[in-house]
Amino acid sequence: MIVLPPELLPQLGEGLWHMFAVFLRVSAMVSLLPAFGERSIPTRVKLGIAVAFTLIVAPAVQAAGTAPDLFPLARMIVVETLIGVVLGLGLRLFVLALQTAGSIAAQATSLSQILGGAAADPVPAMGYLLTLAGLALAVLLGLHIRVAQFLIYSYTLFPMGLAPMAPDLSQWGVQQITRSFGMAFALAMPFVIASLIYNLALGVINRAMPQLMVAFVGAPAITFAGLFLLFAGTPLILSVWSDALFAFMVNPLEGTR
Template identity: 25%
Template sequence: MDAPLLQLSQYLNLLLAYWWPFCRIMAMLSLAPLFSQRAIMVRVRVALAVALTVAMGAAIPDLPILDPFSMQGVAAVFEQIAVGLMLGLALQLVFTIYTLVAGIISTPMGLSMAMVNDPVHGVSSSSILYQLYYILLVLLFFAVDGHLVVMSVLYLSFIYWPIGSGLYYDGFSTVLYAFGWVFSAAVLISTPIVFCMFLVQFCFGLLNRISPSMNLFSLGFPMAIVMGLTLIYLTLPNLGESYLNLTQQLLDSIGIMMRESGNG
């Protein structure tokens, strides 16, 4: 008579062995680049998280025995959600850099009001220059097998940050400090174009000051757009190299963060 109850308990333990990894994977996919887009339905994201959980379930370290209905079990769920969100946010930083780059370049070009509908990101509008950079980044992401890199980082997180080992302040502080890296990288990438646009605006303003009757300053607005598009065209060949360098720096930072604050 006790055999069915014993089998039910075994099935429950097996289900719990996949529950906590599922929480971390689902949280990471909600912020990871491309996987978090509104174009991907929630059901597709959940199915992908379940598939990854089943695939990684046998490879991750042994899980501690936790009662899911105890405070320790509830804390473990929130721990996995926090770690997953931190990983997803960290992997999203390179795309965030080019979001800032597009915003910085759009202002001197006069395209800061050039917005297009963006249902993919769940916002009413976004910069048209960012749409250009975003399409190129998506192609580069799949060209360098970025989706496989995301899965590798996720698997290593279970090695260095086992389930039930607690949260690490060093990991969260490193992500917070990375926002400074995002701003500095965006400024470095956009500085050449912004400086050239400043020279164009300065020259037309100087000419308008010399001969105000010709109203040459009004000619500077279309010329600024043409010059800005030309500069973007000239800098696009370096986009792949800069994307790879930024991604490598990001992965190195994540690796150092895992080794210093983890248990691996």
């Protein structure tokens, strides 16, 4: 039987409390992380990922001290969980931007009904392909390292137990949502332009030759154009998206100050 010296028990208690305080923020953020927090990943795997990130982040964060009383403890749990959820939502919006860009591109090129239920979320095939490729690229570029750095840096922005101000948080959230939709539309812009040119050309042809069934001629053309743009533009789309994702991890408050 192993008996710990009495003087080590307070230090052990403080260490466990510190790990628990870090785990609150990390677990809330991991549940929404790109790649690591997808709905297709089992809960036990997410729990293991959260524990692994906690073991990495905790030594780099200032110790939380002794466990507070009941009400300060409840406040600490709520605040740390809220900060983790907010940071995780900021990263999750980048995945939603890819899905939205794929939906816009598929709708513009009349490919929105192909493999619409292949993913956990009902997105068209283009959105599913872009999302899967973007997540794979982010992991290959060292997403786990960037996430660990981002978690450590988050304690500089939001010290442990200090709740963010509601007006600042709401303003930041609105700006991130606006940025996400703007990025989605920008990524899908080539498909929207191609669809505009296609519809204008179809209207001119139909005006010149009313007896011609332009829909039967134009449908294969817009399908081919959409697939070609997807083949040629995906590397650039994913490059722009990954740069924006990692730039957010470096400075999540950019444009809010």
